Amino acid sequence: MSPRTNPRTPAVMIQGTGSNVGKSLLVAGLCRLFARRGLRVLPFKPQNMSNNAAAVEGGEIGRAQALQARAAQVPASVHMNPVLLKPETDRRSQIVVQGRRFGLLESGAFGERQSLLPWVLESFAHLSREADLIVVEGAGSPAETNLRKGDIANMGFASAAQVPVVLAGDIDRGGVIASLVGTHAVLDADDRRLVRGFLINKFRGDPGLFDEGLATIAGMTGWHSLGIAPWFAEAHKLPAEDALDITTERKTNALLRIAVPILPRIANFDDLDPLKLEPDVDLTMVPPGVPLPADADLVILPGSKATIADLAFLRTQGWDIDLAAHLRRGRKVLGLCGGYQMLGRTIADPDGLEGPPGTIAGLGLLDVDTVLTGDKAVRPVLARHAQSGEALSAYEIHLGRTTGPDAAHAPFSVKGEPEGAASAEGLVLGTYLHGLFSADGFRRAFLKSLHPHAGDSPLHYEAEMERILDALASHLEDHLDTGRILAIAQEGV
Structure with missing residues (x-):
């Protein structure tokens, strides 16, 4: 043109x-x-x-x-x-x-x-x-x-x-x-x-x-x-711009309940929008002062613009204790970007990108460590889900690199290289990929991994956005x- x-x-x-x-x-x-x-x-x-x-x-x-x-x-x-x-x-x-x-x-x-x-x-x-x-x-x-x-x-x-x-x-x-x-x-x-x-x-x-x-x-x-x-x-139903606009309604007949703690600097929360529209999913946004629901099938730690500060906030809410109880019940946890970084053993900020330089302890639910670096990864990616083989389009926006033994159990691959990490028993997952739930095939496969009869809805997310x-x-x-x-x-x- x-x-x-x-x-x-x-x-x-x-x-x-x-x-x-x-x-x-x-x-x-x-x-x-x-x-x-x-x-x-x-x-x-x-x-x-x-x-x-x-x-x-x-x-x-x-x-x-x-x-x-x-x-x-x-x-x-x-x-x-x-x-x-x-x-x-x-x-x-x-x-x-x-x-x-x-x-x-x-x-x-x-x-x-x-x-x-x-x-x-x-x-x-x-x-x-x-x-x-x-x-x-x-x-x-x-x-x-x-x-x-x-x-x-x-x-x-x-x-x-x-x-x-x-x-x-x-x-x-x-x-x-x-x-x-x-x-x-x-x-x-x-x-x-x-x-x-x-x-x-x-x-x-x-x-x-x-x-x-x-x-x-x-x-x-x-x-x-x-x-x-x-x-x-x-x-x-359209992506919200402001975290204050995050609204969900209880679905009492849903097959799955997914809980998401609302962090002060929650970022890229439109990752959750496709789940919100799934009839089989009761997506619960958990505000401060409220414990994570004991009947949740999955807890998602969302992205964060200030990972270290939001991790401290998570602990003040007692959500780390709720997560430990959730895992003892044999339920899953998924960390997205900043939430992924929180799940590891340590988060190091040697250059003081988020505050005073130093290293803090993570939640210790994944055997990985993160170092925050000044080179920001911003890119669209084509990925593949290791468990189902489903392909998906996603994107990355993050500071930091995460490495460790649990990266050997990566839940995704990008250009044939492992992406993310998972605990040995598969209950804790982490990834830097945003937008992954917009892919209908992956979303359905992931929901079925939580409940055999979930993910059968006719929702075609991208087509629904166009409509x-x-x-x-x-x-x-x-x-x-x-x-x-x-x-x-x-x-x-």
Whole structure:
């Protein structure tokens, strides 16, 4: 495909009155909608903050942007999310720029993000040369005026790139009139002029009941209403961006119960999404203060952005004691990435990548040791499950190397080389592979290893994701003025 030559590529930015108003899904739905109309649509998020990442082009971006690329039916690119902040503590985040580890950002230096704007604009220009339309996602809210100086995520980007804005409000949480009108009130005049319309998201009930509300918002802001998007019931089936969005419902008739402790820096938790959709599986996310359920057939230790700190947290919760009891009952444990590292004898951090240099004791459930190193592995892989022979596509995102005698019992292979580790009796498994449960064949074989009658469901995970993205696009097309949204992108500022 040849690059575009027109001087300006149409673009529109979806900002929100707050976090979790549904920006990511709105962008995904619009990407699929306009792609179905024959446009080459590319998603873009200047700055994301998430530990849920995807491996693309040898680098990493926020998982939400990978989903949006899928919705747009284009390959994901590191330029779709040029700045990714991955929280390591409450006051420090790792900075990933154009897919590569760049450094650390302390909370007190948040205003220094402005120095990253040239990379953001470079990536936006790169995408602009290849697109008919760019749909941009903001982060948080533009109403946080204390963060406006140095902002690259919302109005700072929109102003620099001269991209018009559509503001989304979440009526489900209440106060949507105040949040939209209040955002108008606190924005300065230049930023306010960038906003070309607003929409209401997550409405339950008869939208006609909010006609007066729309008129009030339009009258007090001068912004054009672009419609009301009702609650999209299948949204929870798509990968979540924020750990706060992890929700599961008890399935009392399921054949298997899988328990997952919620760690403070849980990462790549979309690994669990296919299990959540399996009718034979009751996936239980265990919050702090709650013991691991004694009737669990499997405990999964998930990925972590701060393995050493999350291991200490796991111990303070007494989950290490629960794991020991779980194994005495003859049940299995699976560690994914950081969870795999926790299962070993020791974790060494000689360069202080996660804190003071040193070595700590792991859970000792696998005869392996991990050394955290600065060279970060970020790559897609083709793997094979040793027990079933099933092939699967997966990816790796991790710091550190894990070796030891139990690696001789590796549950997977990559290019013929062993990957991961397993205890001699096979009850404890560990792997660096992410996304493995998306492979239908492997997932079914793995579930059958836990229960002979599990894994017989007709779930085809990737096909189900496509169906839901199409349904989301149709949902937005039915309820929003998408013609006007496209016109806003074409008109510019």
